[in-house]
Amino acid sequence: MTKSLPSIAVVDDDPAVLKGLTRLLRTRDFDASAYGSAREFLATLPDPPPECLILDLQMPEMSGLDLLDHFKRNGIRIPTIVVTAHADGPLRALCEASGIVAFLPKPVEDVALFAAIEAARSGYAAAIN
Numbered sequence: 001m002t003k004s005l006p007s008i009a010v011v012d013d014d015p016a017v018l019k020g021l022t023r024l025l026r027t028r029d030f031d032a033s034a035y036g037s038a039r040e041f042l043a044t045l046p047d048p049p050p051e052c053l054i055l056d057l058q059m060p061e062m063s064g065l066d067l068l069d070h071f072k073r074n075g076i077r078i079p080t081i082v083v084t085a086h087a088d089g090p091l092r093a094l095c096e097a098s099g100i101v102a103f104l105p106k107p108v109e110d111v112a113l114f115a116a117i118e119a120a121r122s123g124y125a126a127a128i129n
Contacts, residue, residue: 005031079120
């Protein structure tokens with residue numbers, strides 16, 4: 001019997017970020033899926049959902065915060081790591097109130113990202129800096 005790889009979805013409107021993060025995740029034996037927008041992710045939301053979501057905040061049409069609000073309203077629980085170039089205090093507080101696992105600034109450091117993924121997969125809802 002083949003053991004399936006842990007699944008992680010990456011949602012970011014920057015193609016370079018998507019490519020870089022999915023390649024990095026695959027080097028660590030994750031099944032990484034890339035989505036160029038929050039709407040694309042919702043339209044193709046797998047069942048079961050990924051074990052972890054890596055989410056950008058600033059995206060056109062539907063922001064990362066909008067996606068987090070959608071999850072909350074609809075009872076969707078996916079451990080989420082926010083990565084953003086806009087790491088100001090109010091945004092961080094809004095994300096943390098939504099129950100994210102970690103809030104990481106771009107460019108994201110590999111060590112911090114993999115620590116956050118481990119926390120997400122372990123079920124901890126604590127911010128990792």
